[in-house]
Amino acid sequence: MLLLYVFGIFTFINCVYLLIFSKFSFLKPSGEITSEKFPVSVIVCAKNESENLKHNLPFLLSQKHPEFEIILINDASSDDTLEVMESFAETDERIQIVNVVNNEAFWGSKKYALTLGIKKAKNKRLLFTDADCKPASDYWLSRMAAKFTTNKQLVLGYGGYEKHSGLLNYLIRFETLLTAVQYFSYAKIGIPYMGVGRNLAYNSDLYYANNGFISHIKVASGDDDLFVNEVATASNTAICFNEEAFTYSIPKKTWKSWRxxxxxxxxxxxxxxxxxxxxxxxxxxxxxLFWGLGIASLFIVDWKLPLILIGIRFLVYMIVMGKAASKLKESNLIPFLPALELFLIFVQMSIFISNSASKPTHWK
Incomplete structure (x- = not known):
């Protein structure tokens, strides 16, 4: 019976988390765009991204927002990224270019490149995305900027991935969905802890008041989540999950690159x-432990009680995560949610173990 009690405890804990996630799953997005049109600086840091820039820059330039500039940062690219940026800048005065040359102190540091781009921006409100990201609509910029208020200096958006066939694509999109559900839900209950650089906005005052990325400048990644983790509070953070405000990125094509x-x-x-x-x-x-103890309980304890607990948890899980998947336009994941959850658990475990042996040192 001890096994059943322990299983019951962790099933309850898991359901409590799912109830927290329901704060986002059943939240309705605002359908309005504020009448106050803040000028915005869109910042894109690119390293060897010439083809993606050719494809995605027209979508950034077509945003239906009255006043914005685009800061393109060439982070010491070895391809023709800078040339592509310059060709766009010749035809559109809203584009400003920052050409970063590697130096010994900040070799290969995206945060160093972003710092130079932020200093170049003329507008107080900054909206970040990646070179391989495409806005879901021409109102992406306005939807994200509308969340800025006197108190709200940080806006968390959703950065999804393009839909393709295959297990890897489904797993990437499920992991992205689960991550978004968590950071949106925790922000909603006053515990913002991360955001994604594919779709993130903040006020330059917030950036400079916290000395930018200086506390983690030597860490290869984290220009998005570590910065948000450090500066976000219940009072200064807003979330934006209107489907017009999504961005979509090109997903990894191989298991190795995704890992x-x-x-x-x-x-x-x-x-x-x-x-x-x-x-x-x-x-x-x-x-x-829900999965591990649940399977063990079915075989060791009288199967009826464990099956009831498993059924309750799966009902709550499918309702909450299914609603979130629909909200974030990932409805085709719904039939596979339990299988994807189990597979992701073991993939994450393997990555945790692998990270204990070696860690990546550059962002690209």
């Missing part, structure tokens, strides 16, 4: 605030 990307992301999470690490770790542990 390397996840290794970078997971390595930065170790630098989160202790309370956030406990919150995230307990969720992962409750997921892991």
């Amino acid at each position: 390397l990307q996840k290794k970078r992301h997971i390595s930065t999470s170790k630098l989160y605030k202790t309370s956030h690490k406990v919150l995230l770790s307990l969720f992962y542990l409750s997921n892991l």
Whole structure:
């Protein structure tokens, strides 16, 4: 019976997390764009991204916002990224270019490149995305900028991935969905802990008041999540999940490249605030033990009680995560949610183990 009690405890903990996530799943997005049109600086840091820039810059330039500039940062590219930037700048005065040359102190540091781009921006409100990202609509910029107020200096957006066939694509999109559900939900209950650089906005005053990225400048990644983890509060953070405000990126095509990307992301999470690490770790542990203890209980204990607990948890899980998947336009993941959850748990475990042996040192 001890096994059943322990299983029941972790099932309850897992369901509590799901109830927290329901704060986002059942939240309705605002359908209005504020009448106050803030001028915005869109900042894109690119390293060897010439083809993506050719494809995506026209979508940034077509944004239906009255006043904005685009800061293009060439982070010491070895291809023709700078030439592509210059060709666009020749035809549109809204484009400003920052050409970063590697130096010994900040070799290969995206944060150093971003710092130079932020200093170049003439507008107080900054909106960040990546060179391989495409806005979901011409109102992306306005939807994100509308969330700025006198108190709200930081806006968390959703950065999804393009839909393709295959298990890897489904897993990438599921992991992105789960991450978004967490950071939106925690922000909603007053515990903002991260954001994604594919779709993130903040006020330059917030950046300079916290000395930018200086506290983690030597860490290869984390220009988005570590910065948000350090400066976000319940009062200064807003969320934007209107479908017109989404961005979509090109997903990794190989397991190896995706694992390397996840290794970078997971390595930065170790630098989160202790309370956030406990919150995230307990969720992962409750997921892991739900599956492990649940399967064991079915065979060791009378199967009826474990099956009832499993059924309750899966009902709550499918309702909450299914609603979130629909909200974030990932409805085709819904039939596969339990299988993707289990697979992701073991993939993350393998990455945790791998990270203990070696860590990535550059963002590209």
